[in-house]
Amino acid sequence: MADLGKKDEAVDATPNVTDVETVDAATEAEAVAAIEAPVERGEPILQVRNLVKHFPLTQGILFKKQIGAVKAVDGVSFDLYQGETLGIVGESGCGKSTVAKLLMNLERATAGEVFYKGQDITKLSGRALKAVRRNIQMVFQDPYTSLNPRMTVGDIIGEPFDIHPEVAPKGDRRRKVQELLDVVGLNPEYINRYPHQFSGGQRQRIGIARGLALNPEIIICDEPVSALDVSVQAQVVNLMEKLQDEFNLSYVFIAHDLSIVRHISDRVGVMYLGKMAEIGTDVQIYDHPTHPLHPGAAVGGPGPGPGSPRQPRADHPHRRRPLAGEPAVRLPLPHPLLEGAGQVLHRDAAAGDPGALPGPGHPGGARIGVPLRRGEGRGPRVLTRGT
Template sequence: MGMTPPYLIEVKDLTMHFPVTRGVILQRRVGTVKAVDGVSFQIKAGETLGLVGESGCGKSTTGRAILQLYRPSAGEVRFEGVDLTRIHGEQLRRMRRQVQMIFQDPYASLNPRMTIGDTIGEPIRVHRLRVGKGAVRERVEELLGLVGLNPAYANRYPHEFSGGQRQRIGIARALAVEPKFVVCDEPVSALDVSIQAQVVNLLEELQDKLGLTYLFIAHDLSVVKHISDRVAVMYLGKIVELATGVKLYSMPIHPYSQALLSAVPIPDPKVEQQRRRIILEGDVPSPFNPPDGCHFHTRCPIALEQCKQEAPPFLDYGDGHSAACWRANESGSLMPEVAKQ
């Protein structure tokens, strides 16, 4: 028997480039959008890795490339030691049982012409997990109860549910094939704050009950702090910092991480009034033409000439806290207030 891999998911140098073409009949390639540009990380079984960053930094593309919804341009994605980028056809279809996704928009991710019973039951029938309508129906009702919905709702259509209920349906659909790994693609960003807490708590309960492993993608750092064991910070297609939630939120190394954390409100008026916000100047550069050197140097308040010319290596600074910054040993002075929280 072979040894069990130390990680459930291993992503190495994952790259997702989209060609940009011009012309209608005779198309020619004029450039490349570097949505994901050499991303690497690992996730242990039962762990939640949070992936944060501004809109457009490549978070959702990373999640879709891991699940092979986009076939990566380069790199490896190993699930239990099997490289998903190298399998096709029936082998990939069988592997999809183990890796599922909860989509961001609970309104667009459900077919309005299908009842939720048919929606949740479809993957069960496709993968032949239950035989017969009665068995599928029983499993659908079980899943609805698992996510906190009345099993009698199986005959209703998506438009009859609220946003939070639709997201619970999306969660039930993802769990229908009994996966081990789930990509949660901003599952609460379209919901009210009170509903967000309910969905996050549900995801945690399901993780404990079913032994799930999550990649939790979000831009709300407060939500990520609550649910994640480790957090990866992404900027313009690259991961710039990776650490445990405690380390990242108490002592961020990268200036971009510090800027993101400075924008998180603190529920203490006195502390909130005294602390200094880091306001990043300029817009995020286009992934069509990213800057040379460190991608963040165009907005970084402590950038050196070296930052403009040479990309910093991704180094481990102890206790699993890694970052890619030429001024990592001194950038902590940029935001001392955050380090104290």
């Protein structure tokens, strides 16, 4: 592992991945039955294999020509076990939110598979896909924009029942919604209120209640507490842990706050430039990182960190060590210095020396020091009228 930084396989190493027992369902009914089957605690419930999502970059208006692709997710594999919390961390732009969308099949994967109970959901459609989506729900980051301001709380939480009426018959819905409000710690009498009448933390509880409405097995949480104040963050994290025990949920918990992720997760995966750089138990990841991103990321998180609470100041061993440079860009830019960006983080892992980080004129340092020529690589070039 000491020789990271050249051309390394370590970056897309995917340990802890078991074989997938696929289920071949001949008919839709069989597929649905397989999806509804229970999974034992500790067994893999979601298995992701070599997941790839490339967003094409095109040029021209009439005759669209693909000139490249943003490799948002570029070969990610992992398992999610029933009842566990898998944390996924990474900087913005590393592809973690795209992974979340792919797991829900909200984005069509370019390549790769997502097996839910042995069925590849990227190939499902119709009733089977609907059944999968019932069992995999999502909680979003921003409680201000993910709730429709014109709908009452009752309508927001009850909307999933319109799509899946089998979960709650019409006459029963109001009671169901009130139950859900109670479960997430809100007053059931708030059912007719609108989102703006709630604080950020309360709104996130509404988002969680909506995610719980259909009794899902997996909840994908995309930065669920990032927008909240510190004191409220703790309340929401506690609630999520309580619900996990109560409803036997599996979580994929995406965040960039390492201390929160460590607290809630059984295992943590670290993403960098569309790949899963490393995955393991929290102790493996935080205390014995093998990927060069980590020493920076783990301790780069500011402050009274794990193990050294309330011990600020320069002389203590957990003082954060900033990673120099910025995440490389994944656009296939026509610039020699950017070749290889998106594959390798150039850093002397053995030395763990921040000084050896990508800097100007260093590949992988991508943008830094590279005066991009105007009009180059800043997104698709589009012909405008008159040219």
